[in-house]
Amino acid sequence: MKWLVFVFALAIWLCGSRDLRAEEQPTGLPDAPKAQTGIIVGTITDVNNGTVPAATVALVGPTLKDPRTVVTNGNGFFQFNDVEPGTYLVTVSAQGFANWTSPAVILKPGQYAIVTGGQLRIAEALTTINVAAPVASPEEIAAEQVKAEEQQRIFGFIPNFYVVYDHNAVALTPKLKFKLAVKVLYDPVTVIGVAGFAGINQAANNPNYPQGAKGYAERFGAGYADGAIDIMVGGAILPSLLHQDPRYFYQGTGTGKSRALHALSFPFVCRGDNGRLQPNYSTLGGDLTEAALANAYYPASNRGAGLFLGNFFIATGQRALASVAQEFILRKVTKTKSQN
Numbered sequence: 001m002k003w004l005v006f007v008f009a010l011a012i013w014l015c016g017s018r019d020l021r022a023e024e025q026p027t028g029l030p031d032a033p034k035a036q037t038g039i040i041v042g043t044i045t046d047v048n049n050g051t052v053p054a055a056t057v058a059l060v061g062p063t064l065k066d067p068r069t070v071v072t073n074g075n076g077f078f079q080f081n082d083v084e085p086g087t088y089l090v091t092v093s094a095q096g097f098a099n100w101t102s103p104a105v106i107l108k109p110g111q112y113a114i115v116t117g118g119q120l121r122i123a124e125a126l127t128t129i130n131v132a133a134p135v136a137s138p139e140e141i142a143a144e145q146v147k148a149e150e151q152q153r154i155f156g157f158i159p160n161f162y163v164v165y166d167h168n169a170v171a172l173t174p175k176l177k178f179k180l181a182v183k184v185l186y187d188p189v190t191v192i193g194v195a196g197f198a199g200i201n202q203a204a205n206n207p208n209y210p211q212g213a214k215g216y217a218e219r220f221g222a223g224y225a226d227g228a229i230d231i232m233v234g235g236a237i238l239p240s241l242l243h244q245d246p247r248y249f250y251q252g253t254g255t256g257k258s259r260a261l262h263a264l265s266f267p268f269v270c271r272g273d274n275g276r277l278q279p280n281y282s283t284l285g286g287d288l289t290e291a292a293l294a295n296a297y298y299p300a301s302n303r304g305a306g307l308f309l310g311n312f313f314i315a316t317g318q319r320a321l322a323s324v325a326q327e328f329i330l331r332k333v334t335k336t337k338s339q340n
Contacts, residue, residue, distance in 0.1 A: 038107045039166060041079040041144055042115030044072050044092060051076025055094035061086050079148050079336060081165070085109045110168045114144055138170045145169055146176050149247075150183055151336040159187045160334050162235070163248045163326050171273035172247075174240035181236040181246075185228055194223045207302040222297055226290055230315065234286015243273040244282045248323055250331060263323035267316045287315040 040059065044052040057078045059068040063086045072078045090102040107113055145166065152160045161184055172180070184190060198220040202211070207222065209215040235246040249271060251262045267287075270280035291311035295303045 036109040036167065037082045037084055038109065038111040038113060039079065039081055039148075040083055040088070040090070040105060040107060040113045040115065041077070041148065042090070044076045044078070044094070046097075052094055052097070055092055055097075058091045058093075059083070059088055060091065061088035064088075073151070075147075077147055079151075081336070083107055085111075090115055110166070112141060112145065112166055112168060114141065139173060141170045142172050142176055146172065146180060148336060149180070152334050153336070154330055154334050156335050157189060159184060159189055160326075160330060162246065163250055163330070163334070165250050165252070165331070167249070169247075169249070171243075171245060171275070172239075174236075177239050177246060178236045181231050184235070185231055190227070191224075194227060195220060198223050208299040222294070225297060226294060226311070229293055230286045230290040233289045234283045238282035238285045242282055244278060244280070245271045245273060246282055248326055251327060252331065256328075259327050260324060263327040264320050266323040267319045283319065284316070287312050287319075290315065 042057075044055050044057070046052055051072075051074075053072055053074045053076055055072045055076070055078075057070050057072060059080050063084045068080060070078050070080065085107055088105045088107060090105060091099065093099045102115065105113060105115065145164075149161050149164070152163065154160050161180055198216055201207070201219045201223070202216050205211070207219070209218040209222075238244070239246045248263075248266055251259050253259075254262075266280070267283055268280050269277055270283065272278040291308045294307055294311050298307060
């Protein structure tokens with residue numbers, strides 16, 4: 001999809017060749033195995049079930065030299081990424097509320113722990129927090145994961161919602177698949193990216209629309225339609241019907257060769273909602289649909305088998321290269337609003 005090309009082209013240009021060299025894997029002895037990190041998240045609310053933004057949340061534990069702190073976002077949500085397995089305490093402080101310290105949170109390797117439950121209770125003009133850590137349902141965990149993914153941005157502003165850094169992520173519901181697709185489609189950076197590519201195509205006189213404002217508007221509309229068809233069909237409709245996960249699952253460990261093969265295979269192999277690897281019919285179907293429907297709105301002089309095949313192979317190749325960038329470059333520069 002065209003917007004994805006813009007996103008990753010910009011990210012790769014900003015990172016530079018030095019980051020590429022830094023990501024090369026040693027060919028000597030393999031690294032000693034490391035314990036898989038986990039994630040701790042939660043939402044802070046008050047006695048009226050309203051969320052508490054700008055609360056300071058600290059994570060304290062024996063594996064940390066100094067406490068890690070984050071500030072809740074406008075929805076009262078907080079998240080600690082890459083947390084080593086161990087026992088931790090979560091403390092919360094906010095103006096007008098009493099300080100609160102959680103019971104012990106025991107984080108296992110690769111676990112996605114959600115701190116949820118009670119409300120803020122007022123006592124002598126102060127508020128206390130009763131927070132429990134019950135066993136969450138898969139739907140609740142998936143919803144929390146999507147909240148975190150919707151805040152993932154390269155360099156803090158380029159959307160990077162379709163990558164999963166948690167190896168134990170649960171399957172998305174159809175509703176969440178559509179929510180994530182719409183979030184990408186209407187993100188301001190997506191619109192700006194399409195506008196930029198429309199300007200480049202205007203200068204190159206491609207496709208064969210006229211010049212001037214009318215031609216630019218047609219190129220913008222065609223580019224946005226390409227991306228919209230691809231993301232809605234390949235990222236929401238087919239994944240819901242075929243029970244497949246449209247996201248890229250970051251590997252992050254192993255040799256450089258295994259990680260590269262993992263990334264390059266993404267257009268053809270995906271994770272099913274049952275957790276097993278499957279042929280990636282959803283992504284390929286989205287690329288094929290976008291390539292086929294382009295013949296309905298591109299100029300007559302551009303239509304035909306060449307347009308169909310060119311759009312399909314270009315989209316698939318770009319997706320493979322974008323996955324390689326995800327595996328070796330973009331993880332280090334992807335941030336969330338809740339990160340300290």
